[in-house]
Amino acid sequence: MTELLQNLIDGLGRGSIYALLALGVAVIFGVMHLLNFAHGELITVSGYVAFWTISEGWSWYLVTPIIIGTAIVTSLVIERVAFSRVRGSSDFTLLLTSFGVHFVVSAIFLLYVSASVKTFSRPGWVTNTYSIGSLHIEVFDTVVIGVTLVTLLGTSWLIQRTMFGLALRAAAADFDTARLMGVRSDTVIRGAFALSGLLAGIAGVFWLMRAGNTVPSAGIAPMLKGVLAALIGGLGSLRGAVLGGFVLGLAEVLLRSRLPDSVASLTEGFVFLLIALLFIFRPQGLIRVAHAERV
């Protein structure tokens, strides 16, 4: 029982980061029908910014807003340079464009920085734990869960209660008609990319605090977690993306702690097996999005 509770808390901590990443993916998928395989590049870029600033001796308190800002700006720049040119294209084109962006960004670091791992120091409290009864809880997980909760509430308010959120939802439902109503496509899409960047920035801070290093291909893992979680939750559903993130985090933690040691390093493989099974038995993901397809 205690072990399960322990897993639950660990899983929530891990899942929080995935949920933020997945939500960022889902927001963009909603307005542009683009599944952003370049989402992880926001973390790659942030990682190098963290490396440069922290190795200059800057504190994490200062670097945190810089990282979030970097993610937002990078997200907007990528939209401007690449995605704005393929708006309304087929899924195939959109997917490959984002895949291309992923490669160009990581290749730039490969070309101009280096292929080797760059490490930076992590804040001291990341590894601290405290105990409640027999539970050992990381300070880090507590912070992550708390910040994620606040972020999710804020995002929910933004989307449900503001005119921007209304425009975002209208554009996600029917882009052309939203434009006919005066919704500016640039505003909505850039807003979505900024929001996605903000969410990735927050997730990125935690990701980098835990990793303490970066490489040109660092974006692959967070990208994959984000898109997989969004898919598990049900593509197109914001709630589903968040749920998918937590489910993925929990599944990973549970598997890792339950699998025998000899195969524990293959957790990713087993997680994939579970996901494949999920899609065979529930192909629409956890939350079904009503298809507005007129027949």
Next chain:
Amino acid sequence: MLEVSRLTTRYGAISALRDADLHVGSGEVVGLIGPNGAGKTTLLGSIAGLLSPAAGSVTFDGTDITGNSPEKLLRLGVALVPEHRRIFGDLTVEENLKIGGITQSRDERAELLHEMGDRFPVLREKRTVAAGYLSGGESQQLAIARALMSKPRLLMMDEPSLGLAPVLVDVVFELIETLRSQGRTLLVVEQNATRMLEVADRAYVLRSGEVVAEGTGSELRERPDLFDTFVGGNGQ
């Protein structure tokens, strides 16, 4: 007010619209009629900025607006009620209206919302209902009210009676009549040529992508070459 000159629009290899000329004066109600595939929807789409014309020009109040984006045109005062109404089904009725008034200030929007509630009581009654649950007639009212929320100076409607039972077609034409009596400028695409000519000041007839005739209802009705445009005339 609106001046369309030699407008041509293509889909790939096909010109859906060729050298179309058209003008709408302030306070006029103008109909666009013609058989299916004649290019009526293409013409409205090209004016509203949903399609980019290959040649020709559109001017509104003397400003060249050819190829402007729909969101810019809306701010200039050109609104379009699209074919099939295109209501946001997952949003509530009130949210649909708010989106329509996105270009207005917060206070103005609230005032317009109130005004639409007075004019379309059924929308006020169902304001918290998801718009997807409205009936055909109700959602057509919502589509028009949503467009009116932007206080357009030129309101274009694409097939407002399409897919509606005859009873509800009456409701739509009554609404057009009301808007007309308020002095609004309207450009309406309609299949139902007979009914349209009863409410329009003038109309244009399109066929195979070209404007083939222009005139008042009685003028057009008397042209024998346009007979097939009116024959049968769904007017029950």
Next chain:
Amino acid sequence: MADQRSLNATHAGMFPNLRRDVAFPVVGVGLLFGAFIAVGLLYQSLFSGAAERLVTIALIDAIIVLGIQIYVGNTGVLSFGHIGFGAIAGYTFAIFAIAPAEKAKRIPDAPFGLTDVDVGSLAAVAVAVAVTVVVAVFVGIGLARSGAESGAVAATVITLALLFVTHEVARHWPEMTGGERAGLSFRIGGALDTRMPIYLALAGALVLARLFAQSRRGRLAKAGREDDLAARAMGVNPMVQQMIALLISVAVVSIGASLRVYETGSILPENFFFNYTLLTLAMLIVGGRNSVTGALFGVAVMTVGRELARRLGQDGFEVFGLGLDSAPLDWIFRENLQTVFFGVAMLGFMIWRPKGLLSDWEFDDWLYRRFTRTQSAPVVPETTMDSDQDARLEVDDVSVAFGGFQALSQAGFEVRSGQVVGIIGPNGAGKTTMLNVVTGLVPATSGRVRLNGADLIGTPSHEIARAGLVRTFQNLRLFGSLTVRENVQVTRLVAIAEHDDRSTPEADVLVAAAGLWDHRDRRASELDYGNSRRLELARAAAARPLFLLLDEPTSGMSDTESLAMVEQVQTMAALVGAGVVVIDHDLDFIIGICDRIYCLDRGTVIAVGTPEEIQADSAVQAAYLGSSAS
């Protein structure tokens, strides 16, 4: 009857037209193969040294790219996972092909006693293909199911996850794979001493890729690529086609991957990961993913481009030996330039030319057109098909609820062969819902749909279509990038698998009967509205249904066109011997064409009768024409 059926299925064969679909493609790819090899050998003789290896690598890349093309090109589903499959095949091949003595050094503790297995390289390829195809069956079920449910995007994510996971497993399972750094290797560098196996594999891949595209399966897959839902409604099950394409495609990739490992002499997790995925996909995209010629062309173009980028990155303009000063471009001529080149190429093509250099162009198509005389329009037979069958469709007490909204409550209708039955009613009365229930697109809460007594409730829509109920779509769902003729051919392929080939009208006859002969080689997406509607009708008729179900065939049409449509529907139905169920809100059209009319209001049938009876019915007048607004 059953015997006749199987006989006919054989008669239908894998290829609709042997000359067009087998002879020309084989000659075409033969010439392409020759040209590709010739260019390679020429390049090799012009530049010595590393050029030979470059050509060998390009040949192997071509096999893998063609393998990917078979899946991506025909199904339209973007896959990042094929290199993941390649990794599985590559490791399997290495484990089975490497001599036990070598394996004892790297993976002495391999599970299942694999360390001591020694089967030789040819058998190892077979094992690699078999193992990978088995994995592909499993992955393919997930792909097809999620793809059908959430669109191709979901399927793509699964392929990406597969790539990532094979990489993770390869890195973290050193007992089997030699781990991240050591990997597995043959004793000496390159283990392959002749190119013959590569040539054979490439020739095989080319023929397979091209023949698959022309085969019945390939065409059905392409219908699904164009419009999944419409394909189902015509009796095509895209899940099956995608699975078959995947398995063939994965088998080809597995052979290519084995050769790649054999040629390199070793395998590391990194060899079959993101970079190689980017490289192969970029080759496919740049050439043109929908075409085999394009895929091969892309390999050639990108191989040259990569080599140039690599050399520029190393030596700058000295590569050209023209004495140009490359110093101002030093910031870009750096090592690893080729990775940027591939990323930028992919991005650039997606933005400016997403269909690639050759788009859908196929070399043997061109040959065929060049060496075939133009045809004249076939004669549309005056005599109609005898409707000897006495089929009946009975829909009883069907109810459907969406959320709290009762779309249909205990509604039904009945139709027999040779009849035209209409369903009318005010907007929102449930007409289209009725058609969706009958064709299996919307599940009914209760009720029965019986075709010749067999209950169809719960049957998938493609099986309903095969059973004889085929529909058109109110909002036009043609297979856009297929030609008019191909649109009709695809559904006809379904029909001849179910019926007698000879008695199903030729695709060309149906095209001519629909008045589309002059447009036969046009893409469906280029048709105007009226012709699109006529093609919808012809395509549905080509499936040779027992009943044609028409959803608002005159929606948005003028009265004159509606009148013409009456005749077209009658001609088509007579040509294939089908009964007709038609929904419309145009009363004149319905009255002009129907033997019997059902009037729906708020989900229930309020009147049934002949057109005259319906026009006189007071309940109909009240609901449809009357005074009370809904």
